[in-house]
Amino acid sequence: APRALVAEAAPYPFSFDPASTALVLIDMQRDFLEPGGFGASLGNDVAELRRTIAPLRRVLAACRAAGMTVVHTREGHLPDLSDCPPSKLLRGSPSLRIGDPGPKGRILIRGEEGHDIIEELYPVAGEPVVDKPGKGAFHATEFGDLLAARGVRSLVVTGVTTEVCVHTTVREANDRGYECLVLSDCVGSYFPEFQRAGLEMIRAQGGIFGWTAESVAFLDALA
Numbered sequence: 001a002p003r004a005l006v007a008e009a010a011p012y013p014f015s016f017d018p019a020s021t022a023l024v025l026i027d028m029q030r031d032f033l034e035p036g037g038f039g040a041s042l043g044n045d046v047a048e049l050r051r052t053i054a055p056l057r058r059v060l061a062a063c064r065a066a067g068m069t070v071v072h073t074r075e076g077h078l079p080d081l082s083d084c085p086p087s088k089l090l091r092g093s094p095s096l097r098i099g100d101p102g103p104k105g106r107i108l109i110r111g112e113e114g115h116d117i118i119e120e121l122y123p124v125a126g127e128p129v130v131d132k133p134g135k136g137a138f139h140a141t142e143f144g145d146l147l148a149a150r151g152v153r154s155l156v157v158t159g160v161t162t163e164v165c166v167h168t169t170v171r172e173a174n175d176r177g178y179e180c181l182v183l184s185d186c187v188g189s190y191f192p193e194f195q196r197a198g199l200e201m202i203r204a205q206g207g208i209f210g211w212t213a214e215s216v217a218f219l220d221a222l223a
């Protein structure tokens with residue numbers, strides 16, 4: 001029988017069954033989180049993202065212990081960049097472009113060191129890793145099929161960055177009928193004002209995209 005757990009959340013409590021809920025870790029990659037990576041090369045302070053690591057480790061351990069589906073994503077491209085639209089490749093004038101050699105290998109290219117997930121949150125055997133060319137986890141990936149095959153209806157969303165890949169994924173998920181709980185201390189932005197507004201946008205208007213909660217509230221519900 002479905003097990004209804006309830007987490008204190010905004011704008012109102014979030015009900016979920018761990019059997020039909022997936023923990024999603026979005027793009028916790030070296031290129032975004034480590035000094036000297038792509039994010040840092042764009043002038044960003046990686047400390048704004050690194051504060052998510054400790055709470056996310058606790059959430060990941062609890063979800064694994066509860067037997068929940070855990071899915072990791074990585075943003076990146078094929079070595080020949082055939083899956084990277086020119087609009088993404090050429091936008092702005094970054095000091096390092098996607099595919100350029102960086103301190104951790106070619107920037108955002110699959111198979112390179114910088115593209116991989118940080119050691120602290122590394123996937124274990126059996127946890128799917130979805131490689132995505134876009135910001136959203138559903139676009140041009142197997143993510144939707146994988147969730148459907150596991151009977152997942154609700155997503156606990158974590159990762160980086162709040163206003164880019166987390167938001168895009170939550171918006172895509174909403175249009176596909178998923179309930180989304182975003183853990184506010186497990187998502188991060190290089191921009192504090194985007195972090196605050198990004199979280200408010202999710203829970204505004206009666207939870208237009210879903211719910212937000214501190215990770216301790218989710219962990220209390222799961223315990």
Ligand code: C5J
Pocket residue numbers: 026027032075160161162164165166
């Ligand atoms: C960005 C991401 N911000 N994972 N990627 O370019 O949010």
